[in-house]
Amino acid sequence: MSRSVTNQRKAINTGLAWAIGLLIFFPILWTILTSFKTEAQAISDPPVFLFFNWTTENYATVMERSNYGRFLWNSIFIAGGSTILGILIAIPAAWSMAFVPSRRTKDILLWMLSTKMLPAVGVLYPIYLLFIKFGLLDNVYGLTFILMLINLPIIVWMLYTYFREIPGEILEAARMDGAGLKSEIL
Amino acid sequence: MATKASRSAARVMMAPAVILLLGWMLVPLIMTLWFSFRTYLPLRGGDQGWTGIDNYVRFVTSTSFWPAILTTLLLLFSVLAITIALGVLLAILLDQPMWGQGVVRILVIAPFFVMPTVSALVWKNIFMDPTNGLFAHLWRVFGADPVSWLSDAAMPSLILIVSWQWLPFATLILLTAIQSLDSEQLEAAEMDGASVISRFFYIALPHLSRAITIVILIQTIFLLAIFAEIFVTTGGAFGTRTLSYLIFQRVLESQNIGLGSAGGVYAIILANIVAIFLMRIVGKNLD
16 A cells, blocks of 8 residues: 555554454464363363463374374365366366357356255255265265365356456467467466 | 357367256256155155155144244354454455564464364364353353353354354455555545545445455355254254254154255255345346
8 A cells, every 4th residue: 555654553453453363363273272281281270371281192192093194185185186176177167258258158157156056955865876876985086076066166156257357468469379279278 | 359169169168067067956956856755764664655745845834944944044144244244344454554464364364274063163162161161261250150152042152153164254355355446546535535434335345345245145155055063063953953954854863855855945945045135136246
């Protein structure tokens, strides 16, 4: 901002923003702190804030009791896989809607978003049956695929608004220079 | 500008997304419609044939139907109101010059990256627990009796948890919008003697209308389907049973697919009513 800002006002802003920021972040901070406490300290009255015996015992317990690494890997695989797959499918779609719009483009976009309005619980059992049929139960691939479908509309929307902001002139210039479809996108 | 060749190329490129989504929408939807007209009890005899509209009548006449609808709408509109009101103020504050702006923004946005199940567990056990929770300690310090939040004030607690999760999203979207606000316009208004309040209502708020629309649309979609938070904190008790939770109970706890599917159709209808209602109000801001 080009307006001259007095230091006093800046200090007030800083104080207020930090106070609110810390308030919002506090639950996470408190969870992290608690994770380093022993069972007794975690429920002590009054609660201890920083001055307790820091211990990593809880982390060891978690690792010991369950196959934590495996769960973590599952999460990463599902989240990463569905996102990458979704982006691969969404990029061409969003690109063509942003740069080669037709009369129906807006309708298609709204329709895509409306598929997200379908409540997951409403279609829970059909999906379960389909999974049985295709042998997708009890593995991560079916879940990855479903999550990709669930998030596809949002990805298309985000990419669409992003592509729309690229000025058309840049693309036209690239086209004149003989850039193909592929290099335009990349 | 587009040639005929690039037009057909565009159709081809759109095809995978459109076909996948079409399949994703139609197949489960048709199956749900099919089941909703049948008596289907997986653990008690399986599929027992057609029953007409019995399931639909039973679902609506159940005593938990209207309370569930009201709970769903109450949750939706409270969270929308809280996150947008606070989000606008927070976005304006975070846009001001200050020290450590980057760190504050990360602090504010952090809750969005906490998984819903985890955040519900954290709030339930570490904050709202009536004996060991932090709130209970705080209440005792001031000599008050600790409140058992999730049973005595279940709905406000749930709204608090969900708002905490979604405030960062609203703030983030609104902040990006506010950064594109022309500061010269604000300056000119300030010189003409416009007060802070009128600058807010006549310049900042209209500028944000598009971003607010997007926040409302996306949040509505997710809030109507909210599940993990309710499952973890109250299990649908104490008046926090939303429509989607009610369907979940019908399908999985009572093992009645037909009834649950009828509920699913109602949920789809509700989602569409809310969507149309919202589009009417905010739709003109979209383009």
